[in-house]
Amino acid sequence: MTSNTIDNLFMLCRAHMYSNDKTESENDKYELDFEELKVMIQENSLSAFLYKPVKEFNDKNGIISQEVIADYGRYIQAVMFRELSKNYGIKKLCKEAENRGIRLVFFKGILLADLYPQYAERTSSDSDILVDDKDKEAAEKLLVELGYEKNLEHSKNHVQVYSNNVLDHVVELHTRLWEDYTGPRIDILDKMELSCLQTDIRTMACGIEVNTLGYEKHLVYQLFHIIKHFSLDGIGIRYLIDTTLFVNRYCEDIDFDLFWKHIELLGYTKFVEAFFQICVKELKMTDKVFENHAYMLDHSVDDLKMDLLKVGITKDKDAGWQIMGAMEGYFTGEAKAPKTEIKRKLSMVFPSLDALPKTYIYARRYPILLPFAWVHRAIKFIIRRNGHKEAFYSVSEKIDVGERRIHLMDELGLMRND
Structure with missing residues (x-):
């Protein structure tokens, strides 16, 4: 990843975000490495957003073949059509929820997509909707009636996942903004009441009138x-x-x-x-x-x-989720940051009780069983890795990746140090 490609990536982003600023499009016009740039665009989920500025840049400078640009355009048409289909699903859901008196509060998703030059340029995998506990059953019933099926595997206590294959649309129905996470930081968030009748607002997003969080609370x-x-x-x-x-x-x-x-x-x-x-x-x-x-x-x-x-950390492997359990305790504020590199690496193999993934509930209840949980983790790792060798982190890779993550989080003040 060269500095020139990084500069070009941000230049293209600015050119599209501020369409009246055309001066930058002349910069480095013979130095754009499209193969390297394309990888960065794909990894950062910016293909739809950057199609127009890339095409405009290429129309002036002729760096990329017309065949490649045409293929890029056809791909983006299909991607944006899916976004339009999802928008139709949201509009239908909102209308019927209003008719039934179900209060849906939207966040992220269409609220952020509405800020883009064209909302379909912000591709997303799902729509996040907050609903009060008392309306949860009615909202789930409505989703089923509209052709959505529940995904039991990915649903949690406070997030029900529904998908509509016809619309290619996934809805995550939340009863808590912070999903099933618990810990000191989550307790602080809970007290902030980021969504409530007094501070929520009514606004237009992607042509649909919706409820959403107040401005600074949405930013938080x-x-x-x-x-x-x-x-x-x-x-x-x-x-x-x-x-x-x-x-x-x-x-x-x-x-x-x-x-x-x-x-x-x-x-x-x-x-x-x-x-x-x-x-x-x-x-x-x-x-x-x-x-x-x-x-x-x-x-x-x-x-x-x-x-x-x-x-x-997910760039080189498909199994970035392997690290998530090991990092959760640090994110929620339960676990303290190990202060040296060797301690950070050891913590990935032998996590403290606070940093132990919550799936090992027996060790959290009975701390004397912590060594058994370490062995349990090792056995699960070996079994899973045998079936996914190419996508899986090796033990040394997992230790190195986790150590770098903890170090960067500590550097940015995200670790508990008391």
Whole structure:
């Protein structure tokens, strides 16, 4: 990944985000390495978003063959058609929910897609909807009546997953914004009441009138969601685009003093400062986010920037989920950060009770059984790896990947250090 390709990627993003800014499209016009750029675009789920600026760039500079561009265009047409189909499903769901008096609160998804030059350019795998416990049964019944089938394998206590194969649409029906996670940070989030009748708003998103979270509360939720994925498996630069577009659209409506208070309570300040700094520098996010804020970050943001561009730890393997259980205790604030490299590596093999994945509930209840849980994990790893050798991390890879993740999280202030 060359610095020139990274610069070109951000240049193309800016060119599309700010269509009136055409000056950058002349830069480096004979130096674009499309093969390397294409990999980064795909890994960061930006294919639909960047098709137009890539084509415009190529129309001027002729770097990419017309055959390749035509194939790219046909692929994007199919991708965007799927997004239109999902939008139809959401519209139908909203209309019927209104008729039945079921209050649905949308977050992420169409609220962020609405900020894009064309909403179908933001591809997504599902629609996230929050519903009150008292309306959960009625909402699930409605989904079934509209042709959605429950995915029992992926459903959780507080997230029911439904899919409609005809519309190619997946709905995640939440009764809690933070899914089934528990821990000190989740307790803090719970007290913030990010969604409630008093602060939720009614707005238009992708041509549909919906309920959603208040402005600064939605931004707090977005950062929680970003940090969740960053901690457990890594994120790409599309999250930078989502956040930049949201802040630039609603900066006058966001109470940044309240926002930073919430972020400080969660222990997210250093990470958010670094994340925002990249947004400001690379994507022209307004620097109003830092007004009246005492800056804490005391180091370069290059490590975070490169991690985002590489989409964290899942870039080279299909089994990035292997690391998630090992990282959950650090994300929720239950586990403390090991301070040395050797201790971080040992923690991936012999996790403390607080860092032990919650699936080993017997050891959490009876700490004397912790060594048995370590053996249990090792046996499960060997059994699973035998069936997925190519996609699986080896023991040394898992240790190295986990150690780097813990180190980066600690550097960005996301670890409990008390």
